[in-house]
Amino acid sequence: MIVPFGHVLVVATAMFVTGLAAVLLRRNLILILIGVEVMLGGVGLALVGASALWQRADGQVLAVLLMALSAAEVAISLAMVVYMKRRKDSLDADAFRELRG
Secondary structure, three states, X not given: OOOOHHHHHHHHHHHHHHHHHHHHHOOEHHHHHHHHHHHHHHHHHHHHHHHHHHOOOHHHXXXXXXXHHHHHHHHHHHHXXXXXXXXXXXXXXXXXXXXXX
């Protein structure tokens, strides 16, 4: 492995924490979705780094499945954002409090 595993984990953790901060601190739905994608990217990076460290393909297979899951999540959530923008004419997350079950 060319890059030390500790460095990979530091970058993956920084990505995950940045995405988590975006999810928790932002009120715009699109920025919340971007935060979720950054979090999933950090998890994927950690999986690929661990896979390279242990020289097994399991982490890389999971990372590919994670990318497919991310693509499906983006498609569904963007459709929901378009619907909510048409319904409320706002992308503020607080405007959709009545949707809670």
